Amino acid sequence: MGRQPCCDKVGLKKGPWTAEEDQKLVGFLLTHGHYCWRVVPKLAGLLRCGKSCRLRWTNYLRPDLKRGLLSDEEQQLVIDLHAQLGNRWSKIAAQLPGRTDNEIKNHWNTHIKKKLRKMGIDPVTHRPLGQEAPPPLQHPPPPPTATSWQQLDGAERSQQAEEEDVKAVPLIQPHEVTAVPPTASSNCSVSPASVISPSCSSSSAASGLEAAEWPEPMYLLGMDGIMDVGSGWDAGFVVPGGLGVDPFDHYYPDPAGFDQGAWP
């Protein structure tokens, strides 16, 4: 007997959410929370599956989300954490208040990954591309390994390099972790009592957003309204971008080796 699908797909809507659907979902969740995602769409009057509702809420409608580009600090943190955790986007997202795993994953794939490749760094292993068979041309000079450029001395580096040859995704030992390690659970548990201030392990705690602190009840604006307030929304929620620090400076302390102008 096969596994029951997450929802009865017959008659359910797919694709982009409309402002009306957003309004229904947010209104329902703010009022009732969710005991069970499967019943949320039915009770909220939506022709969506619960999974879709949960995704829409966590990735787009959650009140404590930041919008807009990642700051330099956030990008650097993503790189650091990815070097430690690999593609564990939810764990990485747990360390970035107001960011979702989907958002970070997308940003990694579209921005950071590309940039690292351009710099000659394998975005998977965080090691120089073709390190096993280094190209004759040494300009720009091969950067240190991602996990070593901050943390490891030579002996540890060589040992770790051997281990990374075995497993593509670098996993470091606990004693090597310098950044804040992920919490035991990165899950957001949105109970009815806490739905207004979802108890995400780090994001809500860090942002400390209470319902009354919502910048604007976006579900009252309609999608056009949401879009129209985009800049204001960003201004209110995005951490003031960067400290003038290019996150990739960690790889190339002297930026002369690559085209910084390509970085947005």
Next chain:
DNA sequence: AACCGTATCAACCGCTTCGCA
């Protein structure tokens, strides 16, 4: 102005994990 290629990101799909009976 029209076309084409590329970039971006919201959303979906399927697998894994977790909790409970």
Next chain:
DNA sequence: GTGCGAAGCGGTTGATACGGT
């Protein structure tokens, strides 16, 4: 200990926007 259902997670896709020719 086992099986089932729900939730979570990561990979992938598809629609749209944007820039160049």
